[in-house]
Amino acid sequence: MKRFDSTVKGVFSEILFAVGTIAIGLIAATLICGA
Amino acid sequence: MTIEKPINRLYPISYFTGLIVMSLGALQFLPAVVSIIYSEWRIAAIFILTASVTSLVGVGMMFLGFRYRGAKLTFGEGTVVASGAWLLGTLLCALPYYLSGNYLSYLDCCFDVMSGLTTTGLCLIQDMDHLSNGINMWRHILTFVGGQGMVVLALTFLTKDQSSAYKMYVGEAKDEKLFPNAVSTSKRIWLISLVYLAVGTVVMTIAALLAGLAPDRAFLHGMWIYMSAWSTGGFAPMSQNILYYHSALFELCTMVFFIIGSFNFALHNAILEGKRGELRRNIETVTFTVTLTLLTLITTLGLMKNHVYPNAMAIFRKGFYQLISGHTTTGFMTVYARQFYHEWGDIALFAMVIAMLLGGSACSTAGGFKAMRTGIIFTTFKMEVKRMLLPESRVSEQKIHHIRDVTLTDSMIKSSFLIVMAYIFTFAFGTLVGMFAGFPFGMAALESASVTGNVGLSIGVTSASMPACLKFTYLVIMWLGRLEFMSVLTLGAYIARKVGRKCD
Numbered sequence: 247m248k249r250f251d252s253t254v255k256g257v258f259s260e261i262l263f264a265v266g267t268i269a270i271g272l273i274a275a276t277l278i279c280g281a
Numbered sequence: 282m283t284i285e286k287p288i289n290r291l292y293p294i295s296y297f298t299g300l301i302v303m304s305l306g307a308l309q310f311l312p313a314v315v316s317i318i319y320s321e322w323r324i325a326a327i328f329i330l331t332a333s334v335t336s337l338v339g340v341g342m343m344f345l346g347f348r349y350r351g352a353k354l355t356f357g358e359g360t361v362v363a364s365g366a367w368l369l370g371t372l373l374c375a376l377p378y379y380l381s382g383n384y385l386s387y388l389d390c391c392f393d394v395m396s397g398l399t400t401t402g403l404c405l406i407q408d409m410d411h412l413s414n415g416i417n418m419w420r421h422i423l424t425f426v427g428g429q430g431m432v433v434l435a436l437t438f439l440t441k442d443q444s445s446a447y448k449m450y451v452g453e454a455k456d457e458k459l460f461p462n463a464v465s466t467s468k469r470i471w472l473i474s475l476v477y478l479a480v481g482t483v484v485m486t487i488a489a490l491l492a493g494l495a496p497d498r499a500f501l502h503g504m505w506i507y508m509s510a511w512s513t514g515g516f517a518p519m520s521q522n523i524l525y526y527h528s529a530l531f532e533l534c535t536m537v538f539f540i541i542g543s544f545n546f547a548l549h550n551a552i553l554e555g556k557r558g559e560l561r562r563n564i565e566t567v568t569f570t571v572t573l574t575l576l577t578l579i580t581t582l583g584l585m586k587n588h589v590y591p592n593a594m595a596i597f598r599k600g601f602y603q604l605i606s607g608h609t610t611t612g613f614m615t616v617y618a619r620q621f622y623h624e625w626g627d628i629a630l631f632a633m634v635i636a637m638l639l640g641g642s643a644c645s646t647a648g649g650f651k652a653m654r655t656g657i658i659f660t661t662f663k664m665e666v667k668r669m670l671l672p673e674s675r676v677s678e679q680k681i682h683h684i685r686d687v688t689l690t691d692s693m694i695k696s697s698f699l700i701v702m703a704y705i706f707t708f709a710f711g712t713l714v715g716m717f718a719g720f721p722f723g724m725a726a727l728e729s730a731s732v733t734g735n736v737g738l739s740i741g742v743t744s745a746s747m748p749a750c751l752k753f754t755y756l757v758i759m760w761l762g763r764l765e766f767m768s769v770l771t772l773g774a775y776i777a778r779k780v781g782r783k784c785d
Contacts (some may be wrong), residue, residue, distance in 0.1 A: 252553065252555045253476065253553050255555075255557065256549075256552040256553035256554070256555070256557065257476070257477070257480060257553070259552055259560060260541045260544070260549070260552060261537055261541070263540075263560045263566070264536070264537040264538075264540035264541050265443075265537060267538050267540055267559060267570065267573065267605070268533065268537070268540070268601075268605070269784070270570075270573060270574050270577055271577050271597050271600075271601030271602075271604070272593075272597050272601070272762045274574075274577045274578055274581050275581055275593040275594070275596040275597040275600070275601060276593045277363065278578075278581045278582060278585055278591060278593075278596075279585065279593040279596065280343070280593070
């Protein structure tokens with residue numbers, strides 16, 4: 247159970263990191279287009 | 282006293298190569314099952330035939346070296362097995378493609394197999410939009426298995442010999458040990474990939490359903506696109522690639538999975554075991570974030586300068602998507618190949634070339650220089666500048682963080698520079714051959730960067746009509762790039778030595 251819990255949290259952390267990385271592109275596009 | 286007769290080292294090499302080839306034969310039964318489910322009887326028969334032929338070749342090679350299966354491989358022999366199995370595997374895995382009638386020549390079939398196994402994603406297949414489900418399954422299985430590595434596949438299921446296993450594992454350009462032995466490491470790599478296969482297939486199927494696909498197509502497309510994204514492969518079932526789905530959600534989901542797919546397996550392992558702070562501290566994630574941010578700024582400014590896209594969302598969905606797809610060496614596209622050349626302009630294309638060469642993480646499914654080497658080279662420059670400012674008698678030590686703090690050694694720096702130089706020379710050679718084939722510098726350079734970094738984005742050079750010498754050059758470059766040069770060069774030197782001895 248502890249292992250399953252750790253795996254689920256790990257998968258979510260990686261997805262969150264990927265979403266954060268994608269946000270770089272969205273922020274850059276919005277800021278540069280707005281400027 | 283008895284003196285043991287030295288054995289011919291070709292026998293153990295044959296045994297272990299046969300083991301890997303046999304696992305590729307067994308793999309061909311999977312698309313046969315898919316073909317049977319969808320009543321594609323001709324394709325099913327082709328797969329059963331080619332699976333039997335490939336397995337027989339593998340078993341034959343194992344039989345030849347069976348008496349010497351206990352012999353320990355040297356590091357050189359391990360790399361010869363890995364690169365030799367990739368070459369032989371490519372020739373045999375191309376059989377179903379050839380018999381399917383979807384290709385113009387056997388070279389085209391081998392090109393697509395190498396492209397799949399090396400997770401490049403360029404293809405020469407004809408009439409892609411009307412392929413059978415069996416052939417599509419095979420294309421995506423090749424890219425999924427290639428991402429993990431075919432040696433890793435064989436080690437996971439077929440061998441217990443730890444010493445030889447590690448040498449073959451290293452030969453496939455994977456030098457991270459998640460566990461003290463290579464077999465357990467290979468099993469963990471497959472476990473991580475299968476956990477994500479389950480999660481990814483569910484997410485991508487839902488995204489495909491929301492994009493308007495019928496349930497059974499949504500499942501198949503979801504699974505195939507996920508397999509391609511995770512392996513940073515770039516294959517898709519439709520010729521328009523990701524553009525076919527016309528869905529921002531679908532594009533977002535693919536981005537999430539190919540970013541995760543470009544992570545180091547040692548990093549996945551650490552995170553899934555609870556060390557989630559690694560994501561913020563690891564040299565590879567830090568390097569990737571820095572280079573991606575800089576290249577995003579350059580690409581966005583370049584696209585803005587040329588007024589290519591009307592608003593921020595279009596720049597994000599077209600510009601940033603291609604950039605991150607190139608940087609993770611995936612090769613999924615949401616623009617047409619020719620748009621790169623005719624619309625993007627030099628600045629954005631320059632950023633794309635750099636992104637494709639930099640690539641993803643070491644010991645991952647991604648290609649390119651790898652963030653680890655970029656990070657080490659940058660740290661070395663920083664260290665050297667710092668050293669100039671310190672008193673001569675002062676000895677400084679530089680550490681990098683990868684799962685744990687590691688002291689930067691001369692051999693790590695040397696190896697990083699060596700491999701990066703090899704990539705740059707290969708990229709230059711690919712560009713030169715492209716120009717000799719009649720393509721302008723910009724097109725030849727972007728395509729060469731894509732092939733060298735095992736990316737798969739195309740500016741329109743790669744097609745069934747390109748000259749055979751260019752197809753062959755790209756095929757060899759994909760193989761060199763995926764195995765990071767040394768294994769292939771060792772195989773070449775080994776063959777040259779054997780041939781030289783025969784001639785003497």
